[in-house]
Amino acid sequence: MGYKSDIEIAREAKKQPIQEIGAKLGIPAEDLLPYGxxxxxxxxxxxxxxxxxxxxxxxxxxxxxxxxxxxxxxxxxxxxxxxxxxxxxxxxxxxxxxxxxxxxxxxxxxxxxxxxxxxxxxxxxxxFTGDFHAITSAHNLLSAMIDNHIYWGNELEIDIRRVAWRRVVDMNDRALRQITASLGGVANGFPREAGFDITVASEVMACLCLADDLADLQKRLGDIIVAYRRDRSPVYCRDLKADGAMTVLLKDAMxxxxxxxxxxxxxxxxxxxxxxxxxxxxxxxxxxxxxxxxxxxxxxxxxxxxxxxxxxxxxxxxxxxxxxxxxxxxxxxxxxxxxxxxxxxxxxxxxxxxxxxxxxxxxxxxxxxxxxxxxxxxxxxxxxxxxxxxxxxxxxxxxxxxxxxxxxxxxxxxxxxxxxxxxxxxxxxxADMANFAPLYPDEMGLFDKIETIAKRIYRADEVLADKKIRDQLRQWEDQGYGHLPVCMAKTQYSFSTDPNLRGAPTGHSVPVREVRLSAGAGFIVVICGEIMTMPGLPRVPSAEQIMLNADGQIEGLF
Missing domain, CATH: 3.40.50.300 (P-loop containing nucleotide triphosphate hydrolases)
Structure with missing residues (x-):
């Protein structure tokens, strides 16, 4: 057919200097911080x-x-x-x-x-401009400060079986989903189970994307619950005094x-x-x-x-x-x-x-x-x-x-x-025809919010959640988090939680496997079906085709 590839078209682009693009929106050149x-x-x-x-x-x-x-x-x-x-x-x-x-x-x-x-x-x-690297660094700074706090005497009395904060990396790496950290003796701390999510699943990413400005960002980061004590009381990011340094790392990314x-x-x-x-x-x-x-x-x-x-x-x-x-x-x-x-x-x-x-x-x-x-x-x-x-x-x-x-x-x-x-x-x-309203009010119970989305958006018959999950939701409501919206973690390929069920299925159930409180971002993550917060690479990853050609241009990225 003789069509050009996306990358060929992109290479032929007649780009204007970014200051000219800014000028179209009335942004003065001195208010643009150029990256190239x-x-x-x-x-x-x-x-x-x-x-x-x-x-x-x-x-x-x-x-x-x-x-x-x-x-x-x-x-x-x-x-x-x-x-x-x-x-x-x-x-x-x-x-x-x-x-x-x-x-x-x-x-x-x-x-x-x-x-x-x-x-x-x-x-x-x-x-790009390094935003995701900054988010990865800020997230992992907090991870390091949690384990360091435990190592130096654990003044906050963190229950190391109940550390909720995982680590992140911006790569699909299934080997890191579930790991054991701090092996190797006394000098390396107390061994515990840990794991990695992909950077885009980080609560730091959600905080940055929902914050109005740097002050709001620091407040949200401080609100993150990183662990629980033996009496189940939460330990916050600000208790570890990590929110200030994390904000510094995210200053430009914001x-x-x-x-x-x-x-x-x-x-x-x-x-x-x-x-x-x-x-x-x-x-x-x-x-x-x-x-x-x-x-x-x-x-x-x-x-x-x-x-x-x-x-x-x-x-x-x-x-x-x-x-x-x-x-x-x-x-x-x-x-x-x-x-x-x-x-x-x-x-x-x-x-x-x-x-x-x-x-x-x-x-x-x-x-x-x-x-x-x-x-x-x-x-x-x-x-x-x-x-x-x-x-x-x-x-x-x-x-x-x-x-x-x-x-x-x-x-x-x-x-x-x-x-x-x-x-x-x-x-x-x-024509201002829109009469927008969210699907559920803030004051609706957390499980009811999950059911509302499952029934009205996915057209499911029921939500399957065992007692442990329902108890956890009720506990968060008692702690004052009941007003938060829910963020459903579900396969993208189907209305149901079965990726192979195409079309417009009805009569299915939505199984809830896990719930996570993102107190900083301001929502509850509801993990449904076989969804992974750390994806794996496919049998033949795109990376196999990505390389520099003889002219020093990138091939295979698209």
Whole structure:
């Protein structure tokens, strides 16, 4: 077909100096802290000065449950942002930073694709401005200070069987999930069981992404519960006096990163909690800054709307006082066919019946998002193999659900391919049709919150949780944490907790394996089914294909 790869397109980008991108949003050059020529952080002083300004309109891009066929949610987020700028609107996009783990594991990069990309693509998928390294360091500083405190006499009387704070690394490494620490005798401390999560699952990541400023960040870090005493009373990060040093390590990481799309439109790329095991949205500070500087802000939430959008609404918007004006649900004809039972190898052949059979997955996401009181548009991310009849089948189905589906060709055409979507989204946002409300009130009990999501979003019959888990939730309620929202850790591939159950299943149960209190971030993590907070690498990791070519360019990252 002669199509260029994403990396070839990204290399040909005509990038503007980052100061020019900042100028489009009215950010003076002296308030940009440059990292090279094409990346910069926005200064804290400048952000503080925006407080009195009116907010622009917030538009969320979410998707159906991901399939191996690929949906293109980030690509659509970028395409819609470019499209809004193309039709004369002042728009910015807000996306998450990429984690090295999945980059070298399975997913590849996370900066869009085709002619709807954010650049510099290589740096964004590697070390970028060092934010994730800072989060890893701050997290592990606290880990080191806990074991050091125990070593030097344990004044806080930490029960070493009840240390809740694990360690993190930004790599998929299953060997570190469960480890024994402090082996090797007296000089190395007291042996105990420990383990690693991936950096994006760290509570420090969640604190950074939900904090309003450095003072709020330090308060949240101080609120983290790191361990319990024998009488089950909590030991906080601030008890170990670690919150100050952790904040120092995160001082620069707290400032949003500004980059650009291929069409030289502004993009904030900041924060990156996973959506299946954490809350899956970019930072509140980046979103709020963008809303003060642009008339329309397009942001994304990870994976399908059952995870990313639910957490965006119930956690991020609730905590930050935000309300989306419109939601775009991304779907592809190929994914509809997979949900309709077609194997990946057969997706190229026209199969209108399979498209129709797979549409209920999309339908349920539309219903769910509407239940938050927000208008929904479906973006059909176009693939070359899609036929007119297949696209029409999706459009007809979505119309029957009381929404509309718009074909988008941003991957091949950039903003020209999203003009129709951008025009419609702007109309909906300007009409102020949204009547946003989270799914449950703060005062609802913790187990009831879990049940509400399981029944109303996943359409499960019941939540299975043994007495130990219910007792733990009640204990947290007694300790004053009952008002917190819940963050469901669940497979992204299905509405159920079975990754192989495609479509729109009903009659299933949601088993809760473990609950974790993130008192600093301000939510309860509910681990359902076989979900891992430290992923492993696949049999053939992407890392095997990633290398420098003879010209010193990176190959295989995308």
């Amino acid at each position: 020529h094409d990346k910069a952080k926005v200064s804290e002083a400048f952000i503080k000065g925006l407080a009195g300004r009116e907010n622009g309109k917030l538009i969320l891009v979410t998707a159906i449950n991901p399939t191996p066929a690929g949906e293109g949610k980030t690509t659509t987020t970028v395409g819609l942002g470019d499209g809004l700028n193309r039709i004369g609107k002042k728009a910015a996009i807000c996306i998450r930073e990429a984690s090295l783990g999945p980059c070298f594991g399975m997913k590849g990069g996370a900066a869009g694709g085709g002619y709807a990309q954010v650049v510099p693509m290589e740096e964004m998928n590697l070390h 400032q949003p990163n500004l980059v650009q799309t291929l069409e030289n439109n502004p993009a904030f790329v900041h924060g990156g909690p996973f959506a299946n095991i954490a809350h899956g949205c970019n930072s509140v500070i980046a979103t709020k800054t963008a809303l003060k500087l642009a008339d329309y802000v397009v942001t994304e939430a990870g994976f399908g709307a059952d995870l990313g959008a639910e957490k965006f609404m119930n956690i991020k918007c609730r905590k930050a006082g935000l309300a989306p004006s419109a939601v775009v649900v991304v779907a592809t004809v190929r994914a509809m066919k997979m949900n309709g039972g077609v194997a990946k190898a057969d997706l190229g052949a026209e199969n209108v019946e399979a498209v129709k059979k797979g549409c209920p997955n999309l339908g349920r996401h539309i219903e769910n998002v509407k239940s938050f009181g927000v208008p929904v548009v479906v973006a059909i991310n176009h693939f070359v193999t899609d036929t007119d009849a297949e696209v029409q089948a999706v459009k007809d189905y979505v119309a029957s659900m009381g929404s509309e589906a718009i074909l988008c060709q941003h991957w091949a055409k950039g903003s020209e391919g999203t003009e129709e979507l951008a025009t419609r989204v702007a109309q909906i946002a300007d």
